[in-house]
Amino acid sequence: MLKHPLTMKRVYEKVEKEDGYRILVDRLWPRGVAKEKADIKEWAKEIAPTPTIRQAFNHQPQKFNAFKQAYWAELEANPHAEKFKQHIFEQLQYTPVTFIYAAKDEQYNHVVILMEYVQTK
Structure with missing residues (x-):
């Protein structure tokens, strides 16, 4: 159980x-x-989506589902992803953790996906 x-x-x-x-993601x-x-x-630059899928998405809500699938696949294949998840859970034992990002849209962005990914076992 997470403490924070x-x-x-x-x-x-x-x-x-x-x-x-x-953590800037x-x-x-x-x-x-x-x-x-x-x-x-x-x-954590290495956990962010690649320029290719980010540019294809271009922050257009109608492309979010395709972006989510592409980014999730990148996370699954990312050699840093599992270590990143583990690091987040370790930090959460001691302090709240906040993923920091720059996108204007708070609903349709990569951090929404990353939050879900990190919390998935």
């Missing part, structure tokens, strides 16, 4: 103590955000 919550938050939102361990550093101000503890 796993959440997600846009990098442009205010940093809060409740965020706990903040985007491949690129967000525009206009100073590294010091973002309070990022870790940058």
Whole structure:
């Protein structure tokens, strides 16, 4: 059982103590955000979707299901994914973990998929 919550938050939102361990899960550093101000503890570029599927999705809600399937397949094949999951569960024993991302759409983005993937056994 997890002792702390796993959440997600846009990098442009205010940093809060409740965020706990903040992990940027985007491949690129967000525009206009100073590294010091973002309070990022870790940058997990290797877990983000590849440019190919991200560009094909282009943040269009009607393409989200196809994007989800493609990103899930990438996660399944990603040699870093299992270690990343394990790392998240270890962190959650001590502190809340917040996945930080830059996408504008809070419903149709890769972090929604990543949250589901990480919480799937």
